[in-house]
Amino acid sequence: MSPNLIAEHDKILHWPDSIDMDSGHFIWLQFASNSGRQYRALLEDYHNEMAMLYIRDELSDKHIASYVLSFTPTPPPDFGSRIPQVESAYVDVDYQLGGVSTAAYKAVIEHYGAVISDTHQTEAGMLLWLFGITKDNSIEITLLTVVDNELSFKTSETGARYPYQGDIQAMQAVASIIWGNPDNVELTDPLHLGFRPTWDDRSNLVLAAMKKDD
Structure with missing residues (x-):
């Protein structure tokens, strides 16, 4: 369950052959990147342990990204009963x-209320959590511990949670205790991360991002 670093974690998905909107298993989501590029996403969710998110570029109508969501861990009460974990991702080069x-993660958070980090994270995954999601002041990131597939908030000695909201530097300062690289995967350029993942196992931690109340 940890955000341990691995070298490869991509899975190419194909747009579904049959889309039955009346079934209730398909939902259209619209969102844009910070650059203003518009995307149309199809969420395929049968309300079991897996869901898929397929993304098209509105301008070209090209299928440019796919994400696999899983719902295996039991979240804390604050997160509701069914919270997605991005298990695999593919983005066209x-x-x-x-x-x-x-933008896709924010759309998932908007729909489900929260999202938790992948079991294993690539450099791209770490960068997304450090410099992408964290920039949004409407989203709070916190640490969760994992015990027997049960998630609970990681707290300090005083019982306080570890919230990170719109504060990249604060998250970078503790990044080495969040991300582990026990397999010693070579990093492309550790300097652009601003930290070095510890060589220790972090299998008892995940990151969670949840939508803040207005």
Whole structure:
């Protein structure tokens, strides 16, 4: 369950052949990246342990990204009964670094109320949590511990949670205790992360992002 770093974690998905909007298993989501690029996403959710998110670029109508969501961990009461974990992601090479994933994560948070980090995270995943989601003041990121697939808030000795909201530097300061790299995967450029992942296992931690109340 940890956000341990791995080298590869992409899975190419294909747009579903049949879309029955009347079934209640498909929902259209509209969102834009920070650059203003518009996207149309199809969420396929049968309300079991898995869901898929397919994204098209509105301008080209090209299927440019896909995400697999799982709902296996039991979240704390604050997060409701069913919170997605992004288990796998694929973004077309022409659209990488364009803010698609950050916009997609925000759309998932808007729909479900929260999202938790992947079991394993690539450099791109760490960058998304550090410099993408964290910038949004309407979203709060916190740490959760994992015990027997049950999630609970990680707290300090005084019982306080660890919230990060619109404060990248505060999250960077503790990043080395969040992200582990026990397999010693070579990083492309550790300097652009602003920290070095610890070589220790962080299998008892995940990150969670939830929508703040207005």
